[in-house]
Amino acid sequence: MTNLVDVVVIGGGQAGLASGYHLRRRGLDFTVLDADPAPGGSWQHMWDSLHLFSPAEHSSLPGRLMPAQAGETYPDAGHVIDYLADYEKRYDLPVQHGTRVDAVRRDGERLLVEADTATWQARAVISATGTWSRPFLPAVPGRRTFAGRQLHTVNYRAPADFTGQRVVVVGGGNSGAQIAADLALDGQVEVTWVTQRPPRFLADDIDGRALFDVATARRRALDDGRDDTGGVGSLGDIVAVPPVRADRDAGLLTAKPMFSQLSADGVRWADGCRESADAVIWCTGFRPALSHLAPLQLRGTSGHIATEGTRAVGEPRLHLLGYGDWTGPASATLIGVGRLARDAARNIAELLAHN
Structure with a gap:
């Protein structure tokens, strides 16, 4: 059975939830497909002692401030999971957990989203699968001979x-x-x-609040044709x-x-x-999880998909959100993804209004 919908959001973590919030505000018909069986995105897979870089009030998705965690200046991963689960429920976002998307293909005027449970025909797609599922291991000599x-x-x-x-x-x-x-x-x-x-x-007084401001200032400078400020990388x-x-x-x-x-x-x-x-x-980083977009043949030699803002250059019905600065400054952070999700929802609404 094929389902018809305005927008399919692939990924139910922080980027997918922020997208759903703004799509709902735009009055669009959408669904969110998430491979994880429970809410929380990649946060439910983090190590036990992990804490955010920013206080709760500076780590919020649009519309809902993250409450403070008792006894903690910087909330732990469990607190973030609870917040995301509450956010999903509070805004009644149509997230289908345990649904893995295998491929997105062009299908005439729509995009065909093929998952392991069903198929959707969408007028637009937001890919928000992040990077956690694609850990990177360097090709160090002897890596296969190590016995430990x-x-x-x-x-x-x-x-x-x-x-x-x-x-x-x-x-x-x-x-x-x-x-x-x-x-x-x-x-x-x-x-x-x-x-x-x-x-x-970084200096001891620098946390996620300052990093977001620095990343945003760099993006504005580049967009205005000014010199590159170096962004977060210039700080440490x-x-x-x-x-x-x-x-x-x-x-x-x-x-x-x-x-x-x-x-x-x-x-x-x-x-x-x-x-x-x-x-x-x-602890050698990640690569964007984009294999489901392979049928669209959009990836360049860098492994990324060329974008203008969050919109794919080669496929205007596709937006990418939450993969790193190449899809918007601080797009992989709780505080940074909201503005970009708003922009993506607005662009999609404008596209659908003219088609």
């Missing part, structure tokens, strides 16, 4: 899983710093943190959240340069130094 455990950020949960072990954490971004700090603070794990370049910590790579700050100040968070290869029992540097390891945790 190898896992990515997506698989990490808690230090208790590594008690008494020697763990190498790879990655100089927020995930690498936070997971290395989490393990080091536990005191029962021997941690080695390695980064491609010396870690750059790592937000000094309390656990990271505590480990750094205690001398527990000192990075070594990236090793040159793995061996069966550990890692080896170019100068011949070796270190044994029971596990390697790759």
Whole structure:
């Protein structure tokens, strides 16, 4: 059976929910298809100690302020999950959980959205599948010969899983710093943190509020033809959240340069130094989850789809939201995605009004 609808939103995390909020305000008929069986998006898969970079009041989706979490300046992942579940229910958003979209194809005047449960014909599509389902692992020599455990950020949960072990954490971004700090603070794990370049910590008073403002200012400068301000990257790579700050100040968070290869029992540097390891945790980032859009043949050599704002250049009926700055400044953040979702809903409403 094929369902007819104005808009299909693919992905029920923060970007998908913000899209649904604004599509509802525009009076459009839409459905949200989400592969996860429960609300919360990628937040329900995060590690146990993860906290937001910003206070609750600066981490909200449109229309509904995130309530503060008792005893916490920066809410934890569980609080975010509860907020997203409440948001979905509060606005009665038509999210179909446990529905995985396999492909989006052109079908005359509509786009055909093929899922594992049914098919939809839509006049427009918003893809908001994020990156969490596509972890990136670098091609480091010897990676297949290492006899210990190898896992990515997506698989990490808690230090208790590594008690008494020697763990190498790879990655100089927020995930690498936070997971290395989490393990080091536990005191029962021997941690080695390695980064491609010396870690750059942001000033201690910088959090998600300032980062959003900086990212927005950069986008405005570029849109106006002014010089690139450098954006968030000009400030540093790592937000000094309390656990990271505590480990750094205690001398527990000192990075070594990236090793040159793995061996069966550990890692080896170019100068011949070796270190044994029971596990390697790759905090090496993600790629956008766009395989469902492959039939549209829109991806460039960078792996991204060319966009004007959130709209795909090669397919004006398609919008992409929440994948990173290439789909709008701070689009992968709770506070940043709302304005972009509003713009996408407005553009879609204007498109449908003329077709």
